[in-house]
Amino acid sequence: MSKFRTIHISNPQYELGNLRHIVVKSTNLKGRGDISVYVPEDRTQQRLPLVLLLHGVYGSHWSWAYHAGIHKKMDEWIASKQVPPMALAMPSDGLWGDGSGYVPHTTQNFEKWIAEDVVEAVLETILQVDEKSPLFIAGLSMGGFGALRIGAAYHEKFKGISGLSSITHISQMALFVEEELEHYKQHNPVDESVLETLITHKDKLPKLRFDCGLQDNLLEANRELHQQLERNAIPHIYNEFPGEHNWEYWGEHILETLQFFTN
Template sequence: MAVIRIEISDPNYEVENLRYLTVQSSYLGGRGDATVFVPPNTDRLTGLPLVILLHGVYASHWAWTRHMDVHNRLANQISKGLLPPMVLVMPSDGLWSSGSAYLPHSGKDFEKWIAVDVLEAVLTKIPQVNEESKKFISGLSMGGYGALRIGIKYGDVFNAFSGHSSITNLDQMSLFVEDDLGVFNPESKDEYILNYIIENKGILSPFRFDCGTEDILIEHNRMLHNQLESIKVPHIYEEFEGGHTSSYWQEHIMSSLQFFATFLNKFKE
Protein backbone atom coordinates (compact mmCIF):
# COMPACT_ATOMS: atom_id res chain seq x y z
CA MET A 1 0.00 0.00 0.00
CA ALA A 2 1.51 3.32 -1.08
CA VAL A 3 -0.27 5.54 1.45
CA ILE A 4 0.89 4.61 4.94
CA ARG A 5 -0.74 7.31 7.06
CA ILE A 6 -2.86 10.44 6.49
CA GLU A 7 -3.22 13.38 8.87
CA ILE A 8 -5.83 16.12 8.31
CA SER A 9 -6.26 19.50 9.94
CA ASP A 10 -9.12 20.05 12.41
CA PRO A 11 -12.20 21.55 10.64
CA ASN A 12 -12.86 23.62 13.79
CA TYR A 13 -9.85 25.74 12.88
CA GLU A 14 -10.53 26.11 9.17
CA VAL A 15 -9.94 29.47 7.51
CA GLU A 16 -11.39 30.23 4.06
CA ASN A 17 -12.63 26.62 3.79
CA LEU A 18 -9.07 25.33 3.50
CA ARG A 19 -7.94 22.02 4.97
CA TYR A 20 -4.44 20.58 5.10
CA LEU A 21 -3.32 17.00 4.54
CA THR A 22 -0.01 15.41 5.39
CA VAL A 23 0.43 12.02 3.76
CA GLN A 24 3.12 9.49 4.59
CA SER A 25 3.81 7.86 1.25
CA SER A 26 5.96 4.93 0.22
CA TYR A 27 6.28 6.57 -3.21
CA LEU A 28 7.97 9.56 -1.58
CA GLY A 29 9.73 7.57 1.09
CA GLY A 30 8.36 10.13 3.54
CA ARG A 31 5.70 12.81 3.88
CA GLY A 32 3.97 15.06 1.38
CA ASP A 33 1.57 17.95 2.00
CA ALA A 34 -1.56 19.18 0.25
CA THR A 35 -3.95 22.09 0.67
CA VAL A 36 -7.61 21.24 0.01
CA PHE A 37 -10.40 23.72 -0.69
CA VAL A 38 -13.86 22.38 0.14
CA PRO A 39 -16.56 24.83 -1.04
CA PRO A 40 -18.83 26.27 1.66
CA ASN A 41 -22.29 24.80 2.25
CA THR A 42 -21.35 21.39 0.85
CA ASP A 43 -21.28 19.37 4.10
CA ARG A 44 -24.18 17.19 2.97
CA LEU A 45 -23.03 16.78 -0.63
CA THR A 46 -20.96 13.99 -2.08
CA GLY A 47 -19.60 13.13 -5.50
CA LEU A 48 -18.32 16.68 -6.06
CA PRO A 49 -15.83 17.09 -8.92
CA LEU A 50 -12.18 17.05 -7.89
CA VAL A 51 -9.52 19.28 -9.46
CA ILE A 52 -5.82 18.72 -8.72
CA LEU A 53 -3.64 21.81 -9.22
CA LEU A 54 0.14 21.45 -9.55
CA HIS A 55 2.57 24.26 -8.67
CA GLY A 56 5.83 25.27 -10.34
CA VAL A 57 9.49 25.27 -9.29
CA TYR A 58 10.58 26.62 -5.90
CA ALA A 59 6.98 26.63 -4.58
CA SER A 60 4.85 24.22 -2.58
CA HIS A 61 1.23 23.30 -1.87
CA TRP A 62 0.29 26.79 -0.66
CA ALA A 63 1.18 28.56 -3.93
CA TRP A 64 -2.27 28.37 -5.53
CA THR A 65 -4.01 29.84 -2.50
CA ARG A 66 -1.42 32.32 -1.20
CA HIS A 67 -0.08 33.54 -4.53
CA MET A 68 -3.10 33.16 -6.82
CA ASP A 69 -6.08 33.21 -4.38
CA VAL A 70 -7.67 30.50 -6.52
CA HIS A 71 -10.00 29.25 -3.79
CA ASN A 72 -11.63 32.64 -3.20
CA ARG A 73 -11.96 33.24 -6.93
CA LEU A 74 -13.66 29.87 -7.34
CA ALA A 75 -15.93 30.50 -4.34
CA ASN A 76 -17.03 33.76 -5.93
CA GLN A 77 -17.89 32.00 -9.20
CA ILE A 78 -19.79 29.30 -7.34
CA SER A 79 -21.81 31.87 -5.40
CA LYS A 80 -22.86 33.50 -8.69
CA GLY A 81 -23.85 30.18 -10.24
CA LEU A 82 -21.14 30.49 -12.88
CA LEU A 83 -19.28 27.38 -11.77
CA PRO A 84 -20.43 24.31 -9.84
CA PRO A 85 -18.97 23.43 -6.44
CA MET A 86 -15.56 21.84 -6.98
CA VAL A 87 -13.04 20.49 -4.51
CA LEU A 88 -9.55 21.83 -5.23
CA VAL A 89 -6.58 19.72 -4.18
CA MET A 90 -3.21 21.46 -4.29
CA PRO A 91 -0.36 19.08 -3.39
CA SER A 92 3.33 19.72 -3.03
CA ASP A 93 5.47 18.23 -5.80
CA GLY A 94 7.29 16.08 -3.24
CA LEU A 95 9.74 18.89 -2.41
CA TRP A 96 12.77 17.46 -4.17
CA SER A 97 15.48 20.12 -4.69
CA SER A 98 14.10 23.08 -6.70
CA GLY A 99 11.36 20.95 -8.26
CA SER A 100 10.66 17.27 -8.84
CA ALA A 101 9.11 17.76 -12.31
CA TYR A 102 6.48 15.25 -11.12
CA LEU A 103 8.58 12.41 -12.56
CA PRO A 104 9.95 9.18 -11.07
CA HIS A 105 13.63 9.62 -10.17
CA SER A 106 16.12 9.66 -7.30
CA GLY A 107 14.56 6.58 -5.74
CA LYS A 108 11.12 8.23 -5.47
CA ASP A 109 8.05 8.30 -7.68
CA PHE A 110 6.76 11.86 -7.77
CA GLU A 111 4.32 10.94 -10.57
CA LYS A 112 2.50 8.29 -8.53
CA TRP A 113 2.56 10.54 -5.48
CA ILE A 114 0.17 12.76 -7.45
CA ALA A 115 -1.75 10.23 -9.55
CA VAL A 116 -2.24 7.61 -6.83
CA ASP A 117 -1.48 8.84 -3.30
CA VAL A 118 -3.08 12.28 -3.48
CA LEU A 119 -6.27 10.82 -4.91
CA GLU A 120 -6.38 8.12 -2.23
CA ALA A 121 -5.83 10.66 0.54
CA VAL A 122 -8.64 12.90 -0.69
CA LEU A 123 -11.05 10.00 -1.19
CA THR A 124 -10.26 8.83 2.34
CA LYS A 125 -10.47 12.15 4.17
CA ILE A 126 -12.81 14.44 2.20
CA PRO A 127 -16.38 13.08 2.32
CA GLN A 128 -17.58 15.41 -0.45
CA VAL A 129 -15.47 13.37 -2.89
CA ASN A 130 -16.07 9.73 -3.79
CA GLU A 131 -15.32 7.23 -6.54
CA GLU A 132 -18.10 8.72 -8.68
CA SER A 133 -16.52 12.19 -8.64
CA LYS A 134 -15.26 13.52 -11.95
CA LYS A 135 -11.51 14.08 -11.73
CA PHE A 136 -9.43 16.77 -13.45
CA ILE A 137 -5.83 17.98 -13.28
CA SER A 138 -4.13 21.25 -14.18
CA GLY A 139 -0.91 23.08 -13.37
CA LEU A 140 1.43 25.95 -14.12
CA SER A 141 4.93 25.96 -15.61
CA MET A 142 6.63 22.81 -14.20
CA GLY A 143 3.19 21.94 -12.83
CA GLY A 144 1.76 22.41 -16.31
CA TYR A 145 4.25 19.85 -17.56
CA GLY A 146 3.24 17.53 -14.73
CA ALA A 147 -0.49 18.01 -15.33
CA LEU A 148 -0.22 17.44 -19.08
CA ARG A 149 2.01 14.40 -18.70
CA ILE A 150 -0.03 12.80 -15.89
CA GLY A 151 -3.31 13.69 -17.60
CA ILE A 152 -2.08 11.99 -20.76
CA LYS A 153 -0.79 8.86 -19.03
CA TYR A 154 -3.78 8.44 -16.72
CA GLY A 155 -6.60 8.98 -19.18
CA ASP A 156 -8.58 6.29 -17.37
CA VAL A 157 -8.45 8.40 -14.19
CA PHE A 158 -8.80 12.03 -15.31
CA ASN A 159 -11.81 13.17 -17.34
CA ALA A 160 -9.93 16.20 -18.73
CA PHE A 161 -6.69 18.05 -18.10
CA SER A 162 -4.96 21.35 -18.83
CA GLY A 163 -1.73 23.32 -18.55
CA HIS A 164 -0.81 26.97 -18.14
CA SER A 165 2.55 28.37 -19.31
CA SER A 166 3.66 24.76 -19.47
CA ILE A 167 7.09 23.33 -19.90
CA THR A 168 6.59 21.05 -22.89
CA ASN A 169 9.89 19.15 -22.75
CA LEU A 170 11.98 18.36 -19.70
CA ASP A 171 15.06 20.19 -20.97
CA GLN A 172 13.14 23.47 -20.51
CA MET A 173 13.55 23.01 -16.74
CA SER A 174 17.01 24.49 -17.28
CA LEU A 175 15.35 27.85 -17.97
CA PHE A 176 14.28 27.95 -14.31
CA VAL A 177 16.66 25.81 -12.24
CA GLU A 178 20.36 25.07 -12.17
CA ASP A 179 20.11 21.49 -10.91
CA ASP A 180 21.66 18.68 -12.93
CA LEU A 181 18.81 17.58 -15.17
CA GLY A 182 20.46 14.20 -15.66
CA VAL A 183 18.86 12.98 -12.47
CA PHE A 184 15.42 13.33 -14.10
CA ASN A 185 16.45 11.48 -17.21
CA PRO A 186 18.94 8.71 -16.40
CA GLU A 187 18.33 6.82 -19.64
CA SER A 188 18.39 9.93 -21.86
CA LYS A 189 14.77 9.34 -22.84
CA ASP A 190 13.12 12.31 -24.50
CA GLU A 191 10.53 13.61 -22.03
CA TYR A 192 8.51 15.59 -24.57
CA ILE A 193 4.76 16.01 -24.06
CA LEU A 194 4.14 15.25 -27.74
CA ASN A 195 5.70 11.80 -27.37
CA TYR A 196 3.40 10.94 -24.48
CA ILE A 197 0.38 12.09 -26.51
CA ILE A 198 1.39 9.87 -29.43
CA GLU A 199 2.03 6.90 -27.12
CA ASN A 200 -1.30 7.30 -25.30
CA LYS A 201 -3.68 8.38 -28.08
CA GLY A 202 -5.98 5.46 -27.28
CA ILE A 203 -6.81 6.75 -23.77
CA LEU A 204 -6.41 10.47 -24.35
CA SER A 205 -8.91 12.65 -22.47
CA PRO A 206 -9.95 16.14 -23.67
CA PHE A 207 -7.37 18.80 -22.88
CA ARG A 208 -6.48 22.45 -23.26
CA PHE A 209 -3.39 24.57 -22.68
CA ASP A 210 -2.55 28.26 -22.87
CA CYS A 211 0.43 30.57 -22.63
CA GLY A 212 1.12 34.28 -22.32
CA THR A 213 2.40 36.09 -25.38
CA GLU A 214 5.29 37.53 -23.35
CA ASP A 215 6.12 34.21 -21.66
CA ILE A 216 9.57 32.66 -21.98
CA LEU A 217 7.83 29.42 -22.98
CA ILE A 218 5.54 30.86 -25.66
CA GLU A 219 7.43 29.45 -28.65
CA HIS A 220 7.56 26.00 -27.08
CA ASN A 221 3.80 26.04 -26.53
CA ARG A 222 3.18 27.27 -30.07
CA MET A 223 5.36 24.46 -31.41
CA LEU A 224 3.43 21.84 -29.45
CA HIS A 225 0.13 23.29 -30.70
CA ASN A 226 1.33 23.24 -34.32
CA GLN A 227 2.57 19.67 -34.01
CA LEU A 228 -0.74 18.55 -32.54
CA GLU A 229 -2.52 20.26 -35.41
CA SER A 230 -0.31 18.49 -37.93
CA ILE A 231 -1.08 15.03 -36.51
CA LYS A 232 -4.76 15.94 -36.00
CA VAL A 233 -4.97 15.53 -32.23
CA PRO A 234 -8.04 17.43 -30.93
CA HIS A 235 -7.18 20.04 -28.31
CA ILE A 236 -7.76 23.64 -27.31
CA TYR A 237 -4.85 26.07 -27.38
CA GLU A 238 -5.13 29.73 -26.43
CA GLU A 239 -2.79 32.68 -26.07
CA PHE A 240 -3.37 35.66 -23.82
CA GLU A 241 -1.47 38.81 -23.03
CA GLY A 242 0.94 38.29 -20.14
CA GLY A 243 4.13 36.66 -18.97
CA HIS A 244 5.32 33.89 -16.69
CA THR A 245 3.70 35.45 -13.64
CA SER A 246 1.32 34.75 -10.76
CA SER A 247 -1.11 37.37 -12.08
CA TYR A 248 -1.35 35.49 -15.38
CA TRP A 249 -2.06 32.15 -13.66
CA GLN A 250 -4.50 33.75 -11.22
CA GLU A 251 -6.60 34.97 -14.13
CA HIS A 252 -6.37 32.05 -16.53
CA ILE A 253 -6.79 29.12 -14.17
CA MET A 254 -10.46 30.09 -14.34
CA SER A 255 -10.42 29.13 -18.04
CA SER A 256 -9.47 25.60 -17.04
CA LEU A 257 -12.12 25.40 -14.32
CA GLN A 258 -14.71 26.56 -16.85
CA PHE A 259 -13.42 23.96 -19.32
CA PHE A 260 -13.71 21.22 -16.71
CA ALA A 261 -17.24 22.33 -15.84
CA THR A 262 -18.37 21.53 -19.39
CA PHE A 263 -17.87 17.84 -18.55
CA LEU A 264 -20.40 18.04 -15.72
CA ASN A 265 -24.05 17.51 -16.61
CA LYS A 266 -25.37 20.74 -15.07
CA PHE A 267 -22.84 22.90 -16.89
CA LYS A 268 -22.62 21.22 -20.29
CA GLU A 269 -22.81 23.71 -23.15
Protein backbone atom coordinates in the same frame (compact mmCIF):
# COMPACT_ATOMS: atom_id res chain seq x y z
CA MET B 1 -8.61 0.95 6.55
CA SER B 2 -6.16 3.54 5.24
CA LYS B 3 -3.74 2.67 2.46
CA PHE B 4 -1.16 4.85 4.22
CA ARG B 5 0.81 4.18 7.37
CA THR B 6 -0.06 7.68 8.59
CA ILE B 7 -2.45 10.32 7.32
CA HIS B 8 -3.63 13.44 9.13
CA ILE B 9 -6.04 16.22 8.17
CA SER B 10 -6.40 19.63 9.77
CA ASN B 11 -9.17 20.24 12.29
CA PRO B 12 -12.22 21.85 10.59
CA GLN B 13 -12.76 23.86 13.79
CA TYR B 14 -9.77 26.00 12.82
CA GLU B 15 -10.34 26.03 9.09
CA LEU B 16 -9.99 29.31 7.19
CA GLY B 17 -11.18 30.08 3.68
CA ASN B 18 -12.60 26.59 3.13
CA LEU B 19 -9.07 25.22 3.00
CA ARG B 20 -8.04 21.95 4.61
CA HIS B 21 -4.54 20.53 4.88
CA ILE B 22 -3.46 16.90 4.70
CA VAL B 23 -0.10 15.36 5.54
CA VAL B 24 0.42 11.76 4.48
CA LYS B 25 3.33 9.34 4.57
CA SER B 26 3.95 8.16 1.02
CA THR B 27 6.04 5.20 -0.07
CA ASN B 28 6.52 6.97 -3.40
CA LEU B 29 8.04 10.00 -1.66
CA LYS B 30 9.94 7.90 0.90
CA GLY B 31 8.51 10.30 3.46
CA ARG B 32 5.66 12.71 4.09
CA GLY B 33 3.84 14.88 1.57
CA ASP B 34 1.51 17.85 1.97
CA ILE B 35 -1.80 18.54 0.22
CA SER B 36 -4.04 21.59 0.55
CA VAL B 37 -7.68 21.00 -0.36
CA TYR B 38 -10.38 23.53 -1.18
CA VAL B 39 -13.89 22.30 -0.33
CA PRO B 40 -16.91 24.52 -1.13
CA GLU B 41 -18.87 26.07 1.73
CA ASP B 42 -21.90 23.80 1.33
CA ARG B 43 -20.69 20.59 2.98
CA THR B 44 -23.89 18.69 2.21
CA GLN B 45 -22.82 18.21 -1.41
CA GLN B 46 -21.60 14.80 -2.49
CA ARG B 47 -19.54 13.39 -5.34
CA LEU B 48 -17.98 16.76 -6.18
CA PRO B 49 -15.68 16.96 -9.20
CA LEU B 50 -12.06 16.91 -8.03
CA VAL B 51 -9.33 18.92 -9.75
CA LEU B 52 -5.66 18.19 -9.01
CA LEU B 53 -3.96 21.58 -9.27
CA LEU B 54 -0.16 21.45 -9.57
CA HIS B 55 2.27 24.24 -8.72
CA GLY B 56 5.47 25.23 -10.52
CA VAL B 57 9.13 25.38 -9.52
CA TYR B 58 10.02 26.82 -6.11
CA GLY B 59 6.43 26.26 -4.93
CA SER B 60 4.53 23.97 -2.60
CA HIS B 61 1.01 22.90 -1.67
CA TRP B 62 0.09 26.41 -0.51
CA SER B 63 1.16 28.19 -3.71
CA TRP B 64 -2.21 28.36 -5.47
CA ALA B 65 -3.95 29.57 -2.31
CA TYR B 66 -1.47 32.17 -1.14
CA HIS B 67 -0.14 33.44 -4.47
CA ALA B 68 -3.40 33.38 -6.42
CA GLY B 69 -6.07 33.31 -3.70
CA ILE B 70 -7.68 30.40 -5.51
CA HIS B 71 -9.85 29.49 -2.52
CA LYS B 72 -11.37 32.99 -2.38
CA LYS B 73 -11.83 33.07 -6.13
CA MET B 74 -13.57 29.70 -6.03
CA ASP B 75 -16.05 31.02 -3.45
CA GLU B 76 -16.80 33.95 -5.76
CA TRP B 77 -16.96 31.91 -8.96
CA ILE B 78 -19.27 29.32 -7.42
CA ALA B 79 -21.54 32.00 -5.93
CA SER B 80 -21.79 33.77 -9.31
CA LYS B 81 -22.27 30.42 -11.09
CA GLN B 82 -19.19 30.92 -13.26
CA VAL B 83 -18.15 27.42 -12.18
CA PRO B 84 -20.13 24.67 -10.45
CA PRO B 85 -19.12 23.47 -6.98
CA MET B 86 -15.94 21.41 -7.10
CA ALA B 87 -13.02 20.47 -4.87
CA LEU B 88 -9.41 21.37 -5.57
CA ALA B 89 -6.51 19.22 -4.35
CA MET B 90 -3.24 21.14 -4.37
CA PRO B 91 -0.29 18.89 -3.49
CA SER B 92 3.36 19.67 -3.07
CA ASP B 93 5.47 18.27 -5.90
CA GLY B 94 7.54 16.32 -3.37
CA LEU B 95 9.85 19.27 -2.60
CA TRP B 96 12.90 17.88 -4.38
CA GLY B 97 15.45 20.56 -5.33
CA ASP B 98 13.96 23.58 -7.08
CA GLY B 99 11.30 21.25 -8.49
CA SER B 100 10.84 17.53 -8.95
CA GLY B 101 9.39 17.79 -12.46
CA TYR B 102 6.64 15.43 -11.30
CA VAL B 103 8.63 12.55 -12.81
CA PRO B 104 10.15 9.40 -11.31
CA HIS B 105 13.64 9.86 -9.87
CA THR B 106 16.10 7.19 -8.77
CA THR B 107 14.62 6.64 -5.31
CA GLN B 108 11.37 8.63 -5.36
CA ASN B 109 8.44 8.50 -7.75
CA PHE B 110 6.91 11.97 -7.92
CA GLU B 111 4.59 10.91 -10.75
CA LYS B 112 2.91 8.18 -8.70
CA TRP B 113 2.74 10.51 -5.71
CA ILE B 114 0.44 12.75 -7.76
CA ALA B 115 -1.50 10.20 -9.79
CA GLU B 116 -2.04 7.67 -7.01
CA ASP B 117 -1.27 8.89 -3.49
CA VAL B 118 -2.79 12.36 -3.69
CA VAL B 119 -6.04 11.03 -5.13
CA GLU B 120 -6.27 8.29 -2.50
CA ALA B 121 -5.49 10.70 0.35
CA VAL B 122 -8.34 13.00 -0.72
CA LEU B 123 -10.74 10.07 -1.05
CA GLU B 124 -9.89 8.97 2.48
CA THR B 125 -10.32 12.38 4.12
CA ILE B 126 -12.80 14.52 2.14
CA LEU B 127 -16.37 13.25 2.45
CA GLN B 128 -17.63 15.34 -0.48
CA VAL B 129 -15.42 13.38 -2.91
CA ASP B 130 -15.70 9.68 -3.69
CA GLU B 131 -14.43 7.14 -6.20
CA LYS B 132 -17.11 8.17 -8.72
CA SER B 133 -16.26 11.87 -8.57
CA PRO B 134 -15.08 13.18 -11.96
CA LEU B 135 -11.30 13.69 -11.79
CA PHE B 136 -9.30 16.37 -13.63
CA ILE B 137 -5.69 17.57 -13.57
CA ALA B 138 -4.16 20.98 -14.29
CA GLY B 139 -1.04 22.94 -13.46
CA LEU B 140 1.23 25.85 -14.26
CA SER B 141 4.74 25.85 -15.75
CA MET B 142 6.42 22.74 -14.29
CA GLY B 143 2.95 21.83 -13.02
CA GLY B 144 1.64 22.19 -16.57
CA PHE B 145 4.26 19.69 -17.71
CA GLY B 146 3.18 17.37 -14.91
CA ALA B 147 -0.52 17.77 -15.61
CA LEU B 148 -0.31 17.28 -19.38
CA ARG B 149 2.02 14.30 -19.12
CA ILE B 150 0.46 12.57 -16.11
CA GLY B 151 -3.04 13.24 -17.42
CA ALA B 152 -2.14 11.49 -20.67
CA ALA B 153 -0.25 8.60 -19.07
CA TYR B 154 -3.09 7.96 -16.61
CA HIS B 155 -5.83 8.67 -19.14
CA GLU B 156 -8.11 6.05 -17.61
CA LYS B 157 -8.35 8.16 -14.43
CA PHE B 158 -8.83 11.68 -15.74
CA LYS B 159 -11.70 13.25 -17.66
CA GLY B 160 -9.81 16.42 -18.56
CA ILE B 161 -6.28 17.86 -18.72
CA SER B 162 -5.09 21.46 -18.78
CA GLY B 163 -1.77 23.30 -18.67
CA LEU B 164 -1.02 26.99 -18.11
CA SER B 165 2.32 28.35 -19.37
CA SER B 166 3.53 24.78 -19.53
CA ILE B 167 7.00 23.39 -19.79
CA THR B 168 6.63 21.04 -22.75
CA HIS B 169 9.90 19.09 -22.46
CA ILE B 170 11.93 18.22 -19.41
CA SER B 171 14.97 19.98 -20.91
CA GLN B 172 13.18 23.31 -20.31
CA MET B 173 13.59 22.76 -16.57
CA ALA B 174 17.09 24.18 -17.13
CA LEU B 175 15.48 27.61 -17.51
CA PHE B 176 14.39 27.50 -13.86
CA VAL B 177 16.37 25.09 -11.70
CA GLU B 178 19.98 24.80 -10.55
CA GLU B 179 19.94 20.99 -10.46
CA GLU B 180 21.55 19.10 -13.35
CA LEU B 181 19.16 17.80 -16.01
CA GLU B 182 20.62 14.35 -15.51
CA HIS B 183 18.42 14.06 -12.40
CA TYR B 184 15.30 14.34 -14.55
CA LYS B 185 16.36 11.89 -17.25
CA GLN B 186 13.87 9.05 -17.81
CA HIS B 187 14.49 5.47 -18.92
CA ASN B 188 12.03 6.02 -21.75
CA PRO B 189 12.68 9.34 -23.57
CA VAL B 190 8.94 9.55 -24.35
CA ASP B 191 8.39 10.37 -20.68
CA GLU B 192 10.50 13.52 -21.02
CA SER B 193 8.20 15.05 -23.65
CA VAL B 194 4.59 16.22 -23.41
CA LEU B 195 4.21 15.81 -27.17
CA GLU B 196 5.54 12.26 -27.31
CA THR B 197 3.45 11.22 -24.32
CA LEU B 198 0.31 12.65 -25.92
CA ILE B 199 1.10 10.93 -29.22
CA THR B 200 1.68 7.61 -27.42
CA HIS B 201 -1.79 7.76 -25.89
CA LYS B 202 -3.52 9.72 -28.66
CA ASP B 203 -6.41 7.29 -29.07
CA LYS B 204 -7.32 7.33 -25.36
CA LEU B 205 -6.78 10.93 -24.29
CA PRO B 206 -9.25 12.84 -22.11
CA LYS B 207 -10.32 16.26 -23.33
CA LEU B 208 -7.30 18.52 -23.50
CA ARG B 209 -6.50 22.23 -23.42
CA PHE B 210 -3.55 24.51 -22.68
CA ASP B 211 -2.73 28.19 -22.87
CA CYS B 212 0.20 30.58 -22.62
CA GLY B 213 0.87 34.28 -22.18
CA LEU B 214 2.01 36.38 -25.13
CA GLN B 215 4.94 37.69 -23.11
CA ASP B 216 5.88 34.30 -21.64
CA ASN B 217 9.33 32.81 -22.27
CA LEU B 218 7.64 29.45 -22.92
CA LEU B 219 5.35 30.85 -25.61
CA GLU B 220 7.25 29.41 -28.59
CA ALA B 221 7.41 25.98 -26.96
CA ASN B 222 3.64 26.03 -26.41
CA ARG B 223 3.01 27.19 -29.96
CA GLU B 224 5.18 24.36 -31.24
CA LEU B 225 3.26 21.85 -29.13
CA HIS B 226 -0.01 23.18 -30.53
CA GLN B 227 1.27 22.90 -34.12
CA GLN B 228 2.58 19.38 -33.58
CA LEU B 229 -0.71 18.26 -32.05
CA GLU B 230 -2.55 19.62 -35.07
CA ARG B 231 -0.17 17.74 -37.40
CA ASN B 232 -0.84 14.56 -35.46
CA ALA B 233 -4.63 15.13 -35.46
CA ILE B 234 -4.85 15.19 -31.66
CA PRO B 235 -7.97 17.14 -30.60
CA HIS B 236 -7.23 20.00 -28.21
CA ILE B 237 -7.91 23.64 -27.43
CA TYR B 238 -5.03 26.11 -27.38
CA ASN B 239 -5.34 29.75 -26.32
CA GLU B 240 -2.99 32.71 -26.01
CA PHE B 241 -3.69 35.67 -23.75
CA PRO B 242 -1.79 38.83 -22.86
CA GLY B 243 0.48 38.13 -19.92
CA GLU B 244 3.79 36.94 -18.56
CA HIS B 245 5.05 33.88 -16.71
CA ASN B 246 3.65 35.00 -13.37
CA TRP B 247 0.89 34.64 -10.82
CA GLU B 248 -1.13 37.52 -12.21
CA TYR B 249 -1.59 35.48 -15.40
CA TRP B 250 -2.24 32.14 -13.71
CA GLY B 251 -4.61 33.57 -11.11
CA GLU B 252 -6.75 35.05 -13.87
CA HIS B 253 -6.68 32.28 -16.47
CA ILE B 254 -7.20 29.28 -14.25
CA LEU B 255 -10.89 30.17 -14.66
CA GLU B 256 -10.86 29.03 -18.32
CA THR B 257 -9.43 25.70 -17.19
CA LEU B 258 -12.10 25.11 -14.54
CA GLN B 259 -14.87 26.08 -16.95
CA PHE B 260 -13.42 23.77 -19.60
CA PHE B 261 -13.46 20.85 -17.18
CA THR B 262 -17.08 21.24 -16.19
CA ASN B 263 -18.74 22.35 -19.44
